[in-house]
Amino acid sequence: MDQRLSFVTLAVADVARSRAFYVDGLGWTPTVDIAGDVLMFRVGEHIVLSLWDRAAFEAEVGGPISSxxxxxxxxxxxxxxxxxxxxxxxxxxxxxxxxxxxxxxxxxxxxxxxxxxxxxxxxxxxxxxxxxxxxxxx
Missing domain, CATH: 3.10.180.10 (2,3-Dihydroxybiphenyl 1,2-Dioxygenase, domain 1)
Structure with a gap:
């Protein structure tokens, strides 16, 4: 396995609220923006920050997430x-x-x-x- 990191995915409670913070507030430009589902930002040459709806995250990865x-x-x-x-x-x-x-x-x-x-x-x-x-x- 190569020594590198490709994605950082954070499970978020409200993708629209995260969008308001990162896009409208901090001025970031999304690479992928699927309302209510996922928001992705290219944050480096080969790395993406993904903000993924918590329920979808838990369905795929397992959960529930401790809060x-x-x-x-x-x-x-x-x-x-x-x-x-x-x-x-x-x-x-x-x-x-x-x-x-x-x-x-x-x-x-x-x-x-x-x-x-x-x-x-x-x-x-x-x-x-x-x-x-x-x-x-x-």
């Missing part, structure tokens, strides 16, 4: 400059993000903050001045 606490996964959006962290967090807040934490200096030398999408999936917004940060930026 207690924070999902044990984070998604990350790295930026090229420290001030872009605060700008991106502000944009997420304006778009309707549920929880937004302010940017914080991290012990490893970077600066990060978090926001939650409408289904509670947390996105880390990170400025990483090291080689790993350079690896993930376009």
């Amino acid at each position: 207690g606490g924070i999902a044990p996964v984070t998604l990350a959006h790295n930026v090229a400059a420290r001030d872009e962290v605060d700008d991106t967090l502000a944009a997420a807040r304006t778009a309707g993000a549920g929880r937004v934490t302010g940017g914080t200096d991290r012990e490893w030398g970077g600066y990060t903050g978090y926001f939650a999408d409408p289904d509670g999936f947390f996105w880390e917004v990170a400025w990483n001045p090291g080689p790993v940060g350079e690896l993930v930026l376009p």
Whole structure:
């Protein structure tokens, strides 16, 4: 098996609400947009973020999905400059993000903050001045 990731699929309660957040709020452009069913975004050269109706997800994958606490996964959006962290967090807040934490200096030398999408999936917004940060930026 090749060492790569092709899709990240998140089971969402309301595809229309997710669309309002990601498309209308954050300004993302969907690659696939099937009302009430699935929303897909090309987020890298060979990677897609899929927001899939929770009931359809459970029917295919199995379920029900536990809804207690924070999902044990984070998604990350790295930026090229420290001030872009605060700008991106502000944009997420304006778009309707549920929880937004302010940017914080991290012990490893970077600066990060978090926001939650409408289904509670947390996105880390990170400025990483090291080689790993350079690896993930376009």
